[in-house]
Amino acid sequence: MLKILASDLIKMKRKIIWLLIFLGPFGVAALEAVNFGLRYEYLTKEYEKDLWGGLINEAGFLATPALMLGLTLIASMIASIEHQTNAWKQLLALPVSKLRIFTGKMLLASLLLLISSTLLLIFVLILGLVLKFGSDFPLLGLAKMAYYPYLASMTFIAVQIWLSISMKNQAIPLTVGILGTILSLISFRFPDWLPWKWPLLENSWGDPAYSALAGLAFGIVIYFLGAVDFTRKDVN
């Protein structure tokens, strides 16, 4: 499996995907910097009791659509590398199982988004320190802000990887991903079982961990279905 990941990483060399991975979390932190810069008085009053909590709250709000959009683009870029010159036929004629190839793509997308989420944590932490919210920052809260939506969106990582790999024309997976991003933005009042609601971490139990868990569990199921579908289909 490590061989496959190493091979996939070589293919990512000099790709703008790396810029995207950096730019996503950077953009979120930058927008929050502007947000707090412009409305410093108002926001520090609003979150007077818990400044760090306020920042985490605001940043988490922006991070969700950024993540949904980012995972859509990343999945599509990963698949496009193979689609472009129809490299699938070369790749899958190698002595490597199709299951492993598919798993490699899923792992790569998960890994890249994990890096993004970690960068988000770091950038928001730096922003909070710059805003002088105190050095007693809540690391757990920051980690939850960064990693819960990541886990909750695992379902969509699996869906987008499956879609992007299954079809050469990326218009469909991109449309699905973008519509999903919009849907997740307005899914507050949707029922809890709707996957698009999970990345918002809103649920009737009031514990975001449930949303994260649901997204992760369902993501594994979808990954599995995608892998079975991929191994069964002929290579074009």
Add this chain to the structure above:
Amino acid sequence: MKETIIKTSGLSKKFGTRYAVANVDLHIPRGEIYGFLGPNGAGKTTTIRMLLGLAKPTNGTIQIFGKDLKKEKLEVLKRVGSLVEYPSYYGHLTARENLEAIRILLDAPKTRIDEVLSIVRLTREAKRPVKGFSLGMKQRLGIAAALLGNPELLILDEPTNGLDPSGILEIRELIKSMPKEHGITILVSSHLLSEIDLMATQVGIISKGRMIFQDSIETLRRRSSSNIVIKTDEAEEAWKLLLSKGHNAELEQGRLQLSNISDHEISKVIAELVESRFPVYRVQEEKKSLEDIFLELTGGEGGL
């Protein structure tokens, strides 16, 4: 007898209701260059994709190195190198990086990259992004990638398609040198008879999904040279006489035709005609070119 490297029986592939490949029995002995010949759309690529496990056969079995491909696919693929249709590459990577991405998966030694680059003579271009390569260079890179794992069997699908004459010559020489220098068995497909004629030792001809000829290139050539035509009066009577004497004659456009006939038999035929007082005006050998044979076999479809 030589060991069989590829053996398929009843290999078929259906798309919708149409069979793109129907009941193909390939037989490829070790060390041969097997030319897989057929007009465009005959089913060459589809057959090759099944041999590489990229497409599942609708029917039939595939044995490579004596192993069932379905059961031991990865074991088989370890010993096979392939290039299917147009070359695949990662355009933003250099030639070396392209090979490295594949080498890792094959567990081949790093030094192998330099070896294959020099075999296809791309050593000096190794550090350039592949998207700037000519088609011929991309094709050579594809062959280099196919050679990375030190394969015993090389499967090349129309490797000279779209190349200029010098590119074609280069690839052909490369292919011809392989069995000699490296003991590799090669399956190479083409829609050009002239191509196959110049490099193959064995030939399989496929048309509309069916194998219509499979034997050595010499047998195919022999078929093209031994057609004796006899011109006489009352050809139909003469023809009946020859048939009654047990000769395998054909009547075509008022002339008698005997194919694959020995010198001894032809002298007997002439003697018999003369004895029965048929005037023999001409006895001539008609050489059919390989092209004629190919056209005849494929029913006139798709020549050069």
